[in-house]
Amino acid sequence: MTAEATEHFKIAIVGAGFGGLGMAIRLREQGEEDFAVLERDVDVGGTWLQNTYPGCQCDVPSHLYSFSFAQNPGWSRTFSPQPEIWDYLRRCADEAGVRPHLRTGCAVTDASWDADAQRWRLETTLGPISADVLVAATGGLSEPSVPELPGLERFEGASFHSARWDHSHELDGERVAVIGTGASAIQFVPRIQPMVDRMHVFQRTAPWIMPHTDRPITPLERRFFARFPVLQRLLREAIYWARESFVLGFVVNRRLMRMPERIARAHLHRQVADPELRAKLTPDYEIGCKRILLSNDYLPSLAKPNVELVTDAIAEVRERSIVTADGTEREVDTIIFGTGFHVTDQPVAEHVRGRDGRSLAQVWADEHGGSAEAYRGTSVAGFPNLFLITGPNTGLGHTSMTVMIEAQIEYVLDALGKIGRDGIAAVDVRPDVQAAENAAIQRRLRGTVWTAGGCESWYIDPNGRVTTVWPDFTFRFRNRLRRFDLGDYDAEPAREREREPVAA
Numbered sequence: 001m002t003a004e005a006t007e008h009f010k011i012a013i014v015g016a017g018f019g020g021l022g023m024a025i026r027l028r029e030q031g032e033e034d035f036a037v038l039e040r041d042v043d044v045g046g047t048w049l050q051n052t053y054p055g056c057q058c059d060v061p062s063h064l065y066s067f068s069f070a071q072n073p074g075w076s077r078t079f080s081p082q083p084e085i086w087d088y089l090r091r092c093a094d095e096a097g098v099r100p101h102l103r104t105g106c107a108v109t110d111a112s113w114d115a116d117a118q119r120w121r122l123e124t125t126l127g128p129i130s131a132d133v134l135v136a137a138t139g140g141l142s143e144p145s146v147p148e149l150p151g152l153e154r155f156e157g158a159s160f161h162s163a164r165w166d167h168s169h170e171l172d173g174e175r176v177a178v179i180g181t182g183a184s185a186i187q188f189v190p191r192i193q194p195m196v197d198r199m200h201v202f203q204r205t206a207p208w209i210m211p212h213t214d215r216p217i218t219p220l221e222r223r224f225f226a227r228f229p230v231l232q233r234l235l236r237e238a239i240y241w242a243r244e245s246f247v248l249g250f251v252v253n254r255r256l257m258r259m260p261e262r263i264a265r266a267h268l269h270r271q272v273a274d275p276e277l278r279a280k281l282t283p284d285y286e287i288g289c290k291r292i293l294l295s296n297d298y299l300p301s302l303a304k305p306n307v308e309l310v311t312d313a314i315a316e317v318r319e320r321s322i323v324t325a326d327g328t329e330r331e332v333d334t335i336i337f338g339t340g341f342h343v344t345d346q347p348v349a350e351h352v353r354g355r356d357g358r359s360l361a362q363v364w365a366d367e368h369g370g371s372a373e374a375y376r377g378t379s380v381a382g383f384p385n386l387f388l389i390t391g392p393n394t395g396l397g398h399t400s401m402t403v404m405i406e407a408q409i410e411y412v413l414d415a416l417g418k419i420g421r422d423g424i425a426a427v428d429v430r431p432d433v434q435a436a437e438n439a440a441i442q443r444r445l446r447g448t449v450w451t452a453g454g455c456e457s458w459y460i461d462p463n464g465r466v467t468t469v470w471p472d473f474t475f476r477f478r479n480r481l482r483r484f485d486l487g488d489y490d491a492e493p494a495r496e497r498e499r500e501p502v503a504a
């Protein structure tokens with residue numbers, strides 16, 4: 001491709017999940033049409049397009065796990081199943097008129113800041129693009145992580161990750177190994193248990209599991225929400241505040257987590273009669289240290305005669321079997337990885353290069369020992385006009401990510417209003433401002449359930465820093481991002497430049 005073919009947009013958004021789609025919808029609502037949404041997959045949806053495993057369902061209540069600006073009175077359950085969330089996102093894209101801006105099958109392979117031209121230059125699988133502003137909404141849980149088990153490459157059976165479920169593969173009558181017992185596995189294990197001949201569930205760490213309160217939303221309730229949207233909004237608010245109260249236990253006083261811990265313990269006792277199995281399923285760390293899981297059918301499924309819970313470490317994978325550290329060899333036809341995602345080592349960080357040509361990953365390695373760091377989870381010093389949606393320290397263990405995403409979207413909109421005004425072409429967060437905020441976040445994390453709760457989790461990066469979680473109430477995050485403060489940024493005036501040829 002030559003420079004002649006470079007298309008230019010005011011804003012390029014990478015990713016069409018909740019983050020990228022929400023950004024696009026709000027841009028259109030503001031009358032902005034000069035943007036493109038670049039999505040590597042076949043449609044909008046992000047994680048809700050990619051995760052199609054049996055039983056996939058959101059563990060945050062439907063009325064809160066949706067855009068505040070696009071309420072859905074039609075949710076069929078209090079916790080939405082994946083197909084319904086995906087449908088909802090597609091409908092949002094259609095109704096907001098985002099489709100003409102969407103490029104699917106468009107993977108961004110490189111994004112570099114061109115300091116002379118004061119714009120981002122993107123290499124994509126559909127050709128080069130340039131943009132004044134880059135919004136990276138690539139999602140925190142989009143790159144499946146498959147552990148490097150010794151001998152895995154020799155395995156001759158089928159294997160796939162929960163986020164890349166192979167629906168063409170019949171599991172009926174098979175001997176199946178499930179590796180991992182996190183949020184995804186506890187949803188698909190009960191679904192596949194009745195169909196498989198044998199299932200070995202390999203558990204490294206026992207999760208805390210609470211009773212699930214999921215139920216169908218009646219047609220009457222749905223008609224009610226459609227007729228009186230304000231009532232659905234009030235319910236949303238009530239759910240929001242009830243869930244914020246968890247922060248008190250996570251951050252302020254960990255003793256408050258004793259009550260949920262007691263509920264989870266009683267749930268385990270009620271659901272698992274065998275004391276040996278129950279012992280294996282009892283976590284040895286504080287509840288909340290890892291994501292608290294909700295299920296009424298996972299624990300009973302482990303007690304079924306065709307299921308074995310294996311707690312010995314995996315030593316080796318052979319052609320048709322898995323061998324554990326105690327020397328036991330279990331023959332399996334298929335391995336399903338419910339082993340989570342690359343979170344603190346996201347590949348996107350390798351592909352975005354800033355002012356001095358270094359990638360985000362390089363800058364974080366050189367300046368923070370490999371720990372990801374951003375300002376307000378959104379801007380990174382040295383990366384002008386780059387906005388991350390769900391960047392470092394924006395993750396949550398207790399409520400809906402849409403709260404954080406919407407706060408970031410409004411922040412970017414405010415920034416866009418300021419870029420371009422008064423002749424400003426680029427904004428770059430001041431390193432001292434970013435450092436001060438991150439020092440405060442790390443101070444705030446001390447003594448929280450994530451750092452002192454006695455577990456290892458993907459919230460913690462290899463340096464022992466929690467770079468994923470927002471350690472506070474989400475309304476504080478929202479308040480911090482209410483205004484884009486130009487004083488926190490170095491603003492670059494627009495330079496005279498030759499007009500570049502643009503594609504027809």
Ligand code: NAP
Binds near residue numbers: 058059060339457
């Ligand atoms: P996860 O919660 O990170 O769980 C991964 C599981 O794999 C853990 O049990 C982990 O054990 C195990 N594991 C990882 N590497 C392993 C290895 N080398 N050997 C043995 N076991 C290994 O992943 P996930 O279940 O896919 O969920 C990820 C996140 O996605 C969740 O925390 C949640 O935020 C989100 N999610 C949300 C929903 C929802 O309903 N909204 C549903 C699914 C997922 P350890 O605990 O010992 O590390």
